[in-house]
Amino acid sequence: MLTKEHELLRETLRSFSEKELKPLAREIDETEGFHPEVFKKIGDLGLLGVTVSEAYGGGGMDVLAATLAMEEFGRVCASTALSYLAHSILCVNNIYANGTEEQKKKYLPPLCSGEKLGAMAMTEPGYGSDAMGMETKAVKEGKFYKLTGRKMFITNGTVAQTLVVYAKTGSDREVSSFIVEKDFPGFSVGKKLSKLGMRGSPTSELIFEDCKVPENNVLGKLHQGIPQMKKTLDIERITISGISVGIAQAALEDSISYAKDRKQFKTPIIEFQLVQKMLADMYTWLEAARRLTYHAAMVASSGKKATALASACKVYASEIATQASLHAIQILGGYGYCKDYNVERYLRDAKLMEIGAGTSEVQRMIIAKELAQTGLK
Template identity: 45%
Template sequence: AVVMSVQNSIVCNSIYKFGTEIQREQFLKPLASGKIIGAFALTEPDAGSDPVRQSTAAVKDGDNYIINGEKRFITSGKNAQTIIVTAKTDESKMHKGISAFIVQKGTPGLIVGNIEDKMGLRASDTTDLIFENCRVPKENLLGKEGDGFKIAMTGLDSGRIGIAAQSIGVAQAALDAAVKYAKKRKQFGQPISKFQGLRWIIADMATELEAARQLMFFAASLKDRGEKYTTQASMAKLFASEMVNRLTAKALQIHGGYGFIKDYPVERFYRDARVFTIYEGTSEIQRIVISNNILKDNRSPR
């Protein structure tokens, strides 16, 4: 799911919105068809929540740009054939001096790091990407010079709906597993699903899950209608990602000791859920985005 979210919500969306007709034909069609895998390289060792401070730079050299720098925690970094990379083209302009480039796998100077040994989401590869005098043709500039930060933020808005959907999927699986286990596990001569305390936990889990689902659907519907959805995307991502951490913990608790061993899937759900409050903008960043937009408009986001 995380691979598809990055591919569709960020990579495809960015090329669709900001790419030229030639770029759409060359890159978007094979990406959208699933023939190739895409990646998005924004985060750096010293620039995570503050991407404006990134140090990766691109210098114009005739008909090319030469990129130098390092990107960190790149989903599909090992397997991606097409990578959107942000880099500074004008240090003096802060966020308006960041540009975006389409870099192909195998380009000289692009070095793929080792796959990280992660706590969860182990089915997707996560690597560093190092650029050492990586020469990219000027035709691979996405948008105009200085559009990189806008492209990244637009992609993250879309991606945050995807993270909310991922969170809901894991939470639904955790709830289903908890219900199945509660119906068959017996204590004190009856299924534990008969105990009122557990039934209330299940009720709260289902209610939180459905609330997250509706937040996600609302943000997605705004995007589909071409309306502003930044605030709602952050709301959906914030609530759903924190919800799934609560639900997977409750599902594990319902399983008791069995939830702590790998014979049951809830331990995996618990591990997978942890990153949802971190990547594509931490919970703290989502609260900043939401509050800034509400206070700027001086009204409710609806």
């Protein structure tokens, strides 16, 4: 399934993650810290614009490569993987897929090098699953739009300099996206949220009070927010599934090594059949989630519609990541419940994967809608 280039990329990602991310993972979870210099290093690897053409400073790679990056980062530090996703896919890939030539030339090179960090703001305090109900409005005044409203749960909200923001620009179905720079007048960062997991990935509220956005910063064309969103959403859901696969992989690796070492009744616990069942289930889930996610990534890379597959891998990989983390805690027993080991962090991080980028309930609704409309193809 993976090409030689993908295998080489995985090797690079694995050694980078072990060297640069692993030592930080526990600290940023405990302190809700964030290390921007890590993103500069990911930029040096050419991965901050992983799907973006080299002409704009990107890596020129496919959706499977982006998924592998999420998986390998997610395996050691899901928080970093989530912030990386918000930057490289939700913001950067969005500008690349939907921006004008002028916008791509201006905004992509500093985002691809790590000079600037990105975010995407769609969710609002009152509108999550019902994102199109959004109340943020943009009204034209001369050569500017004035944005008014609030956005909620925005990954990288406190650290991003370049944000893709969705707002209504007319009737209820007329939505546009805007490139907002953090220094634009009327933009401010609201409360930083303290979370159960993904604590090393800053999440915040954003406030727009007559925020002055130049008319040239309408991403692509006016009123194209909904089709633009549809164009990139499959890629977002497939790549985020890579993080879930990475968490499930970490949970299984830690469980195997602990079960081999830990003795009870003078016997390594890996020899007990009830423990073996948990390990075997984790392996089966992981392999199934990984194959489904890679398959969806390959379909999306080929340019074919992958909506049902994207939701299927999102829902499956996220739910097995939570289940695998629970099994890992069970296998590590009392130690698994304590912060000296990593498995309790995997559980807290995995739970977000069932909520962010559309909840499991929403993914199942999308799959059912696709099946009803196009059947099994």
